[in-house]
Amino acid sequence: MIAGLGDAGLLSAIQLNKKFEVIGISPKPCLVSGQELGPRLARPKDWEENYLIDYDRFKGLKGVDIRHAKVSEIIADENKIGLIGYDGSRETLTYDALVISSGTRNGFWRTSHFENNDDVQRNLTEKSKAILSANRVAIIGGGPTAVSVASNIKEMRSDAEVNLFFSQETPLPSYHPRTRRKVEKFLRSQGVVLHPLHRANVPTDLDVEAFSSDPISWSTGQEPFDADLTLWAIGKLTPNNEFIPADMLTSDGFVKSNSFLRVAGYDNVFTVGDIAKTDDNRSSARNAGHLILAHNVKAYLEGRSEKMKPFKPPRYRWGSILGVQKKGLSIFTPNGERVGISPWWVKNLLFPVFVWRLIYQGLEKRR
Structure with a gap:
């Protein structure tokens, strides 16, 4: 069972x-x-x-x-x-x-x-449309989920202002220091606005299954921040x-x-x-x-x-942090090294052979 x-x-x-x-x-x-x-x-x-x-x-x-x-x-x-x-x-x-x-x-x-199935599809579509239509996005959290959202939204919406707030000096606290430095550098190169040493006051009525739009206040003393849309990925x-x-x-x-x-x-x-x-x-x-x-x-x-x-x-x-992006997939090893896989190898080898055939023991085609 x-x-x-x-x-x-x-x-x-x-x-x-x-x-x-x-x-x-x-x-x-x-x-x-x-x-x-x-x-x-x-x-x-x-x-x-x-x-x-x-x-x-x-x-x-x-x-x-x-x-x-x-x-x-x-x-x-x-x-x-x-x-x-x-x-x-x-x-x-x-x-x-x-x-x-x-x-x-x-x-x-x-x-x-x-x-x-309808519920799942509706959730997927509605949440994606909401965040991709926002011009000023705030993402609260320093873990892989928050980092991944910040990077991928910025990749799809280069004209949007994407802000990532986290409580430590660098994001990804459970990863190797080399991984943390490499991902931080990549986020900056994308144009994600990083806000270290920001610890948010979590609203008592926070609904983690929804986006919010209220001003964000900080227990670390910074001025409140306004965004069109806020995603809370605080590991709650x-x-x-x-x-x-x-x-x-x-x-x-x-x-x-x-x-x-x-x-x-x-x-x-x-x-x-x-x-x-x-x-x-x-x-x-x-x-x-x-x-x-x-x-x-x-x-x-x-x-x-x-x-x-x-x-x-x-x-x-260790592993994937940002997911598959336009330039492929980055895998970060346990000792902090980055292994890059090109989009062609991701599409034609990684998922069809390594993931679906070897790990998942075979996958039938979508009907």
Whole structure:
């Protein structure tokens, strides 16, 4: 049983489907990736090709029982979970092993509420039109989401004033110092206006699923700032944990995970992705965490728990930060080096061969 079919849960389901009967549960009708918000807003049609995909197109999910539902409760002592379906129906299912990959919510690009295909498409279109039509944009946050949005909006709207506010001296605090310097230099070369050492006063009634237009005030003493549109990407994460027993959770609401991606005290409950507190960066959402997860679930179900492998978080975050842009894709390595991939290689090799064929085990053509 896999509770959550975002990026990490989906990849785990594909691996486990090779040997076991898998049931996947998601409030979404398809994969709605939380990755690459910048391209999603700046070039939604391009983003949709690679990050908004019907579940039935994944060859590796053939035979997986996918429920358009939410988990309402985990009854761990009985190996059962309760479900609420998209249509309001309720049922209880029994599992041999449970994977909690329910993720987090922190804005309109990562939500936990039910959606159908029309809802997903409407959200994608409306948010993109709104930010691309603004002449003065403020983006609050110094993480990869904020940086990606600032860079990609500026690339598409060179005439717009794009302002990035962050509380430290340079953005991307969880990345290697070389990565931070390179990305900062690139943002300046694009014409993004950088505002370091700005910590915003977060409105008590802030709706992170919407843009705002009210003046922004600062606890660090700067003058208030007015923008046509403000995107809050301040890392205000809320774990999707409403159905998870309290003894499975850390004090900040994430799922307790040992080095084997196993929930402490529960031999047959595992966790992966942004909900799993493996380390401060919750790195199993990346770094092939799904492969370690699938290996360990398989070892458990086959009675070979001694064969489990530990998940080892990297010191720094790494990978794509800005997403695919006009000049291609930049991958930043764990030691801060940049690897550039040209648009031709991205389109003809990276996604069709490396991503879809190797990582996702095959993808059928869009109908």
